[in-house]
Amino acid sequence: MGTYRTTRHPDQPDVAVVGGGIGGLSAAFAVARKGLRVRVLERAQEFGEVGAGMQIAPNCTRILHEYGLLDEASKLGVRPENMVMKDAVDGGELTRLDLHDLEREYGFPYLVIHRSDLHGIFLRACERIGVDLVTNQKAVGFESGDRGAEVTFEDGHVETPGVVIAADGLHSVARELLVDDEPVNSAYVAYRRAMPIEQARDLDISEKDVVVYVGPRCHFVQYPLRDGQMFNQVAVFESPKALAGEEDWGTPDELDSAFEGTCEQVRQGIPLMWRDRWWRMFDRDPIMSWVHGRIALLGDAAHPPLQYMAQGAIMAIEDGWVLAKHVERQLADGADVADLDWDVALAAYNAVRPEHCRRVLITGRLWGKLWHHDGVKRLQRNAILRARDTYDYGFTEWIYGPTALTPEEEPEMYPVIPLDSVNVGQEASRTAP
Numbered sequence: 105m106g107t108y109r110t111t112r113h114p115d116q117p118d119v120a121v122v123g124g125g126i127g128g129l130s131a132a133f134a135v136a137r138k139g140l141r142v143r144v145l146e147r148a149q150e151f152g153e154v155g156a157g158m159q160i161a162p163n164c165t166r167i168l169h170e171y172g173l174l175d176e177a178s179k180l181g182v183r184p185e186n187m188v189m190k191d192a193v194d195g196g197e198l199t200r201l202d203l204h205d206l207e208r209e210y211g212f213p214y215l216v217i218h219r220s221d222l223h224g225i226f227l228r229a230c231e232r233i234g235v236d237l238v239t240n241q242k243a244v245g246f247e248s249g250d251r252g253a254e255v256t257f258e259d260g261h262v263e264t265p266g267v268v269i270a271a272d273g274l275h276s277v278a279r280e281l282l283v284d285d286e287p288v289n290s291a292y293v294a295y296r297r298a299m300p301i302e303q304a305r306d307l308d309i310s311e312k313d314v315v316v317y318v319g320p321r322c323h324f325v326q327y328p329l330r331d332g333q334m335f336n337q338v339a340v341f342e343s344p345k346a347l348a349g350e351e352d353w354g355t356p357d358e359l360d361s362a363f364e365g366t367c368e369q370v371r372q373g374i375p376l377m378w379r380d381r382w383w384r385m386f387d388r389d390p391i392m393s394w395v396h397g398r399i400a401l402l403g404d405a406a407h408p409p410l411q412y413m414a415q416g417a418i419m420a421i422e423d424g425w426v427l428a429k430h431v432e433r434q435l436a437d438g439a440d441v442a443d444l445d446w447d448v449a450l451a452a453y454n455a456v457r458p459e460h461c462r463r464v465l466i467t468g469r470l471w472g473k474l475w476h477h478d479g480v481k482r483l484q485r486n487a488i489l490r491a492r493d494t495y496d497y498g499f500t501e502w503i504y505g506p507t508a509l510t511p512e513e514e515p516e517m518y519p520v521i522p523l524d525s526v527n528v529g530q531e532a533s534r535t536a537p
C-alpha cells in the first residue's frame with residue numbers, strides 16, 4: 105500500500121480519483137467541498153508537476169474564485185496587460201487582447217502561473233479539506249458493477265468506492281473501457297524554459313504581456329511568471345524527422361533549424377530553451393461518452409488537446425466543477441451523501457462536458473493550422489487578424505464565459521471567417537520569392 109499523507113478516511117471513500125495531476129486534484133477538491141469522502145491515488149512517488157508556465161483564462165479563474173483559491177493564484181501568478189499575437193517572420197503585430205479590459209468584460213482575470221504553483225494550490229486545498237492523498241499507486245485495471253466501481257493497483261490492492269474519477273492523463277488505462285483508440289501524433293514538439301527574469305532582460309521582450317509569434321510550421325510564446333520574477337518561453341515546431349517516420353524526433357538540431365527563418369526577437373530566445381528535454385505533442389480524437397457505469401473519465405484522460413487554445417488544464421478543472429455542481433443539486437434537493445444517485449449525476453456530467461471539450465479539441469487543431477500557415481494563407485490569416493478590433497470579444501465569448509452545466513447553457517461557437525474570403529493578391533505577388 106502506498107504512502108498516506110492523511111489518514112482521515114481509512115475505509116473506502118465515496119469517490120476515488122485515479123491520478124493526482126491538476127485534473128485529479130481539482131476534481132477531488134470540488135467533490136470533497138460537497139462533503140464527500142475522497143481519496144486520490146497517484147502512481148508517482150510524489151505529487152508534483154513538471155514543465156513551466158501555463159495560462160489560465162476567465163473560465164478558470166471564475167472557478168478558482170468560487171473555490172476561494174483565486175487570491176493565492178493571483179499572488180503566485182501574474183496578471184498580464186495584453187495578449188499580443190505577432191507574425192514570427194517579420195515580427196509585426198497582428199492582433200491583441202487587452203487583458204485588463206477582458207477582465208472587466210468577463211468579471212475574472214486572465215492569469216499566467218507556473219504549473220507547479222497551480223498544482224500546489226490544489227494539493228494544499230485537498231490537504232486542508234481532508235482528502236486522502238496516496239502516492240505510489242499505479243492503477244492497472246478498472247471495473248464497474250451495479251453498486252460501485254473497482255480499481256486494481258499494481259501492488260494488488262483493490263479500491264471499491266462508490267464512484268471512480270479516472271484522471272490518469274493522455275495514456276489513461278480507464279479510457280480503454282470506452283474506446284479502443286491511440287494518441288494522435290501531431291508531429292509537433294514543444295521546448296520550454298522558465299528562467300529568472302534577469303536571464304531574459306537582454307532579449308527584446310515585453311515583461312508585462314503574453315506574446316505569441318506565429319510562423320510557418322512553428323510558433324513561439326513568451327510571458328512573465330511569479331510576480332514578474334521569472335520569464336517563460338515555449339517554442340513549438342513541426343519535426344521533419346517525425347514526418348519522415350523516424351523514432352528520434354524533435355531533437356535540438358531540429359529546434360534550431362525550425363526557427364532559422366524567424367525574426368530577430370524570436371531567434372534571440374531559442375538558445376535559451378531547455379535543450380535536454382522536450383514534449384512531443386499528441387492529442388486524441390474527441391469521444392462523446394466518458395462514463396462507464398460508475399467510472400468517469402476527466403481531464404486529459406477524456407480530452408487530451410493540442411495546447412493551442414491553452415485550455416487543457418482549464419477543461420480538466422471545469423470537468424470537476426461541473427460534476428460537483430450536479431452532486432450539489434441532489435444534496436440541495438435533500439439527498440444524503442449516502443443516497444446520492446450517481447447515475448443521474450454522471451449522466452448530467454456526460455451530457456454537457458464531451459460536447460464542450462470536442463469543440464475545444466477541434467478548434468485546437470484548426471488553430472494550430474492557422475498559426476502555422478505559410479505563403480498566401482499566412483497573408484490571408486494576417487489580414488483577418490489585423491482587421492480584428494481589439495475589443496471585439498466575438499471569438500472568446502464561447503470559451504471565456506461561464507462554464508455550462510447543461511447542454512442548453514453551452515454557447516454558440518465563434519463566427520468562422522474563411523481565409524479565402526480575403527484577397528491578398530497584390531501583397532502576395534510582392535512577397536513571392
Ligand SMILES: Cc1cc2nc3c(=O)[nH]c(=O)nc-3n(C[C@H](O)[C@H](O)[C@H](O)COP(=O)(O)OP(=O)(O)OC[C@H]3O[C@@H](n4cnc5c(N)ncnc54)[C@H](O)[C@@H]3O)c2cc1C
Binds near residue numbers: 157402403
Ligand atoms: C506545452 C504545453 C503547454 C500547455 N499550456 C497550457 C495552458 O497554458 N493552459 C492550460 O489550461 N493547459 C495547458 N496545457 C495542457 C495541460 O497541461 C493539460 O491538459 C493538463 O495538465 C492535464 O491535466 P490532467 O490532470 O488531466 O493530466 P496529467 O497532468 O497528465 O495528470 C495525470 C496524472 O495521473 C497520473 N497517472 C497516470 N497514469 C496513472 C495510473 N495508471 N495510476 C495512477 N496514476 C496515474 C500521472 O502520474 C499524473 O500525475 C499545456 C500542455 C502542454 C504540453
